[in-house]
Amino acid sequence: MKLGIGIGWRPEIADALEGLPGIDWVEAVAENICEDHLPGPLARLRERGVTVVPHGVSLGLGGADRPDPDRLAGLAARATLLGAPLVTEHVAFVRAGGPLTASPGLEAGHLLPVPRTWDALDVLCENVRIAQDSLPVPLALENIAALIAWPDEEMTEGQFLAELVERTGVRLLIDVANLHTNHVNRGEDPAAALDELPVEAIAYVHVAGGIEKDGVWHDTHAHPVTRPVLDVLTELRSRVDPPGVLLERDDAFPPAGELAGELTAIRATLAAAAAAPAPDRTPAGATARPAPAPGARERVAMAQTTLLSALVAGTPAPEGFDHARLAVQSRALAAKRADVVAEVAPELPRILGDGFRKAFLAYARTRPLSGGYRRDALDFAEHLLIAGRPADEAARRRLTRWWQDRAAPRPPRRGARVARAARTVLAGARPGRGSR
Numbered sequence: 001m002k003l004g005i006g007i008g009w010r011p012e013i014a015d016a017l018e019g020l021p022g023i024d025w026v027e028a029v030a031e032n033i034c035e036d037h038l039p040g041p042l043a044r045l046r047e048r049g050v051t052v053v054p055h056g057v058s059l060g061l062g063g064a065d066r067p068d069p070d071r072l073a074g075l076a077a078r079a080t081l082l083g084a085p086l087v088t089e090h091v092a093f094v095r096a097g098g099p100l101t102a103s104p105g106l107e108a109g110h111l112l113p114v115p116r117t118w119d120a121l122d123v124l125c126e127n128v129r130i131a132q133d134s135l136p137v138p139l140a141l142e143n144i145a146a147l148i149a150w151p152d153e154e155m156t157e158g159q160f161l162a163e164l165v166e167r168t169g170v171r172l173l174i175d176v177a178n179l180h181t182n183h184v185n186r187g188e189d190p191a192a193a194l195d196e197l198p199v200e201a202i203a204y205v206h207v208a209g210g211i212e213k214d215g216v217w218h219d220t221h222a223h224p225v226t227r228p229v230l231d232v233l234t235e236l237r238s239r240v241d242p243p244g245v246l247l248e249r250d251d252a253f254p255p256a257g258e259l260a261g262e263l264t265a266i267r268a269t270l271a272a273a274a275a276a277p278a279p280d281r282t283p284a285g286a287t288a289r290p291a292p293a294p295g296a297r298e299r300v301a302m303a304q305t306t307l308l309s310a311l312v313a314g315t316p317a318p319e320g321f322d323h324a325r326l327a328v329q330s331r332a333l334a335a336k337r338a339d340v341v342a343e344v345a346p347e348l349p350r351i352l353g354d355g356f357r358k359a360f361l362a363y364a365r366t367r368p369l370s371g372g373y374r375r376d377a378l379d380f381a382e383h384l385l386i387a388g389r390p391a392d393e394a395a396r397r398r399l400t401r402w403w404q405d406r407a408a409p410r411p412p413r414r415g416a417r418v419a420r421a422a423r424t425v426l427a428g429a430r431p432g433r434g435s436r
Contacts, residue, residue, distance in 0.1 A: 014039070056087065064093075107312075121163055132168065177229045220250075223252070238276065311330045312333060385399060
């Protein structure tokens with residue numbers, strides 16, 4: 001299916017997108033859409049015949065566990081609601097731990113790279129087939145950006161994705177910004193990756209902006225698209241005419257005129273690449289496949305849990321990883337977590353003022369995300385109250401009332417000491433209604 005030129009739909013720019021010329025289609029984050037109701041601006045785009053593709057971020061198909069049936073059902077429902085021609089997700093893991101490792105479950109709150117090993121490929125392929133059987137439309141998977149690299153990988157990214165396509169028939173969503181990110185952060189050649197990919201399997205392409213800081217490329221989706229990213233798009237277009245190309249922007253949204261200018265630059269890049277003569281290339285050779293070994297899920301589970309625990313729970317870094325890069329990734333995960341908590345519970349920054357971020361990052365160092373961001377906000381507030389904070393009595397009363405208004409019944413798994421401490425703090429609080 002030919003999609004054309006599109007842009008990522010976000011509520012913050014919904015009004016601007018309705019009037020932006022030359023938009024053939026949009027992509028919406030699946031988890032930000034209700035399963036049975038579309039936001040008004042998105043519904044109006046659908047009524048105009050604009051194609052909307054749901055883009056999932058939480059399945060974690062690269063994780064050791066089999067896909068969660070409820071998450072799959074939710075993605076399928078959104079695809080049906082939107083009348084989408086396909087759905088997309090990522091080659092990534094987002095959680096680890098649990099029964100396979102007999103350890104507490106951990107959430108990354110972010111897309112983390114899958115080790116490019118035969119074990120991880122076997123697990124990913126089985127998970128993809130489960131997802132394909134559960135979805136009403138074709139599935140395409142996106143390559144992700146990574147700050148860190150797994151040691152002792154057995155394939156390049158291009159080889160890994162080519163094997164995935166061959167085994168499952170899944171389509172690809174190629175993010176050229178992520179290829180550039182991995183070039184800067186991991187020394188991987190985007191052209192070599194494209195040479196190894198089955199480009200005929202590409203469903204569409206992502207283009208996004210970022211920024212380089214201290215030798216690390218941060219795929220922010222909050223900065224203009226740079227020339228090096230457009231150069232990777234040129235490389236891709238010299239190999240194949242992609243069915244669709246989409247501009248992603250997730251933060252620091254510019255005026256509509258600047259978005260239109262970036263779309264114009266993408267169109268110009270595609271046109272110039274199409275007019276240039278195609279260079280000669282030698283097709284990549286096949287990768288030798290060893291016989292599958294039993295226990296792949298367990299081995300992948302242990303490796304991913306060890307890495308995620310180091311990133312979010314302060315445990316020792318696994319052998320073979322770059323400790324400096326792990327520290328950068330760990331700080332990035334904590335910062336993103338603080339940003340999301342501030343979004344889902346905006347009262348907390350208002351109550352705590354300038355001290356919110358410092359207090360939350362200190363809390364996050366030893367308390368991994370495990371129950372979603374709203375639960376995280378409640379647990380953070382409870383943590384402060386147990387410690388007798390904030391020091392300002394009026395702020396502490398407001399925080400107490402906020403917590404009381406929203407806290408669920410104490411889950412049985414939480415320690416009695418914490419519950420008693422919370423009750424002690426709350427008993428000393430004055431009654432009254434808090435701000436929401």
